[in-house]
Amino acid sequence: MLSHEYFMKIAIEQAKIAFDKGEVPVGAIVVSNNLIIAKAHNLTESLTDVTAHAEIQAITSASNYLGAKYLTQCTMYVTLEPCVMCAGALYWSQIDKIVVGASDERRGFISKNITLHPKTTYEVGILKDECSQILQDFFKLRR
């Protein structure tokens, strides 16, 4: 059994790819039985599409891999707490677990009281300093 930190590091690599493209650096991966079945990063600027968050693309990609709409028995590792849109998408996916890096108190689903699917659990704070540092670095450069 590989650790949450192991997988979060791979999500952070995705965030770094976003960073290098001038995208808000958020990365997400989907893991099923210790196998990474999807890797994605935010592409809203590159695709000129507000829906192209890392999580949405990771869900689409994982479903494509599985040939199934529902991500039961899957875990998503995401470097930033999902927004309302992405939490809503994760609800529909019936994903088993969401592991979050940094909290997003302003835009994240937790403070907005968004309910996940009854099948879904989550935990927050895995490698949170590393996950938020890359965001801070990005916004410092943009100012």
Add this chain to the structure above:
Amino acid sequence: MLSHEYFMKIAIEQAKIAFDKGEVPVGAIVVSNNLIIAKAHNLTESLTDVTAHAEIQAITSASNYLGAKYLTQCTMYVTLEPCVMCAGALYWSQIDKIVVGASDERRGFISKNITLHPKTTYEVGILKDECSQILQDFFKLRR
């Protein structure tokens, strides 16, 4: 100035296309200056993707048409009240207005207290009987 009913009828045509594909029949269009710039319908089954709601695809398609991420000065006509995911996506789009056909008290964003963008207004109930009838017909067939 064309009426809300005129445009909602075109969204209903999209819902009917979804119906014929065996998809939950929801349609959405995006209008800018009286011009329809995007038409979409639910494709979650066809694409095996829970994120493929009509609204998500209409946003992506409208942004593609405009070459711009934000749908300011656009109106979405959608046959069913958007869910949490779609309301979250509409938030990011900064769309000017959302015109809804039928309410969705169980899954819709209104009862879940999802906040739209401060720039966005909405109204509910345009051709609501026609919009909900097609859904009722669909679920009756599936039972």
